[in-house]
Amino acid sequence: MNTRERIKxxxxxxVSKAYGHFQxxxxxxFDIYENEFFTMLGPSGCGKTTLLRMIAGFEQPTSGEIRLRGADIQGLPPxxxxxxxxxxxxxxFPHMTLEQNIAFGLENLGWEKERRLSRVADMMRLVHMEKFAGRRPQQLSGGQKQRIALARALAPEPEVLLLDExxxxxxxxxxxxxxxxLRNLQRQTxxxxxxxxxxxxxxLDMSDRICVLGDGQVQQLGTPADIYEEPSNRFVADFIGETNxxxxxxxxxxGDNATVSIPLGMTISAPQKHVASAARAVLSIRPEKISLPAQAGQISxxxxxVSANYLGGFTHYVVEAGQTRLRVSKRNSQSxxxxxxxxxxxxxxxxxxSARVLGA
Structure with missing residues (x-):
């Protein structure tokens, strides 16, 4: 994605947020671009929901600015x-029909009745719920409730839609x-x-770009492939998928390579991220990057x-090599x-x- 020409x-x-002495x-x-599916990803307590709430206006930043289409929205109510x-x-709203739920925000915005009814009908079609217009939320499945919540949020034509887990x-x-x-809705709208x-x-499945948050900081920002294939540090490599x-x-x-000594009794040269000579580091190898059995021309x-877990399309193995255990993921064949x-x-x-040397 060429973000240079995109509208922010x-x-x-x-932007920061402190609650008393707790940061x-x-x-x-960072910037989020127009017509982008942008994900803030991280463990509980990393600050992602706090940041989302500040964009929405439910929380105010302790410092910094949040701008919407170039305009500072500091102090604006939600x-x-x-x-x-x-x-x-x-x-x-449990006492309202699905149509009424979607129309509620439009009424508060002062939309005229004809325009409001047309928009509600469009939203019901968009989420494939037009046959259920007269039902109430308690008559719906979880997925149907999700669709109506999306339709209600999209109805007023917001510039940004925030989705909290x-x-x-x-x-x-x-x-x-x-x-x-969700991905189709984002593309359609x-x-x-x-x-x-x-x-x-x-x-990884839905995003154009991902912002990985950890310990209240941005650990890495990039496309799903960037984040998975080129983790910037141990935190990202460990949090995104599995790795050894x-x-x-x-x-x-x-340059971009480091020569390292590893416990498998060998020295190898592999791509590096933010490491220095004579430093302690880790070599990260994804389980699916390890060949079983060994392939010619590779480090063997x-x-x-010592274990094999069958998971349908894949079998996950643990291979003990001396004092080191390696997790290996192998796609299953037809038999x-x-x-x-x-x-x-x-x-x-x-x-x-296919390995990465990362700072320890």
Missing amino acids: AVEIAG ALQPVS HKRRVNTVFQNYAL PLSALDLKLRQAMRDE GITFVFVTHDQEEA FLDAEVLSVE VGGRI RSGMFEVGQPIQVSFAAE
């Missing part, structure tokens, strides 16, 4: 911002289906979506399979003949360029 929908400029969010700065929020619990209350199958629906989640798979960490001693650094090591048994001796391998 939201600008976060040196919930360190000063952070209803004066062209921003709407979809909450985790949907917050639908909206899929967390749904079961796995429904969460997966709703991911596609062209509205900037700012999505908050702690679920890495959701973030091997203690490494940095022998030398030359002998070991023994079970290619699977390996616990206790079986095996050679595994990986390409040096």
Whole structure:
């Protein structure tokens, strides 16, 4: 994505938040672009929901500025911002029909009846709920409530839609289906979506860009592929997906590569991020980057399979190589003949360029 030519929908400029002596969010700065599906991802307590609430106007920054389409919105109450929020619990009015729920905000904005009815009908069609217009929220499934909450938030044509972990209350199958629906809605409407989640798979699946937050700071900002394939530090590599960490001693650094000594009894040169010569570091290798059995031309090591977990499309193995245990993820073939048994001796391998040397 070429962000240089994009219009900035939201600008976060040196924004921090403190509650007394507790610093919930360190000063952070980044831009969110128009018509972007932007995700703030991180563990509980990292500051992502606090930041979302400050964009919405439910919290005020301790320092810094938040700008919406270039205008400082500091001090503006939530209803004066062209921003709407979809909450985790949907917050639908139980005594109103679905149509009335969607129309409520439009009435408060003073929309004329004809325009309001037309917009409600458009929103019901957009979320494929037109047959349920006269029902009340308690007559709906979780996924249907989610659709109506989205329709209500989208109806006033906000410039930015904020989504605070909206899929967390749904079961796995429904969460997966709703991911596609959310992404399609964002593309159809062209509205900037700012999505908050702690679920890495959701973030990787839906986002144009991801902001990884940890310890109240921005740890990395980039596309899903950037974040997963090129983690900037150990925190990001550990939080996004699974990885193997091997203690490494940095022998030398030359440009983008570092030569390190690792516990597998070898020295290798691999891409590095923010490490220095003679420093302690870790070598990060994703389980799916390790070949089982070993492939020619790769760095190979002998070991023994100590566990095998069959998960349908993949089998996850743990291979013990000396004092080191490596997690290996292998896609299953059409038959079970290619699977390996616990206790079986095996050679595994990986390409040096698929590993990353990260600061410890």
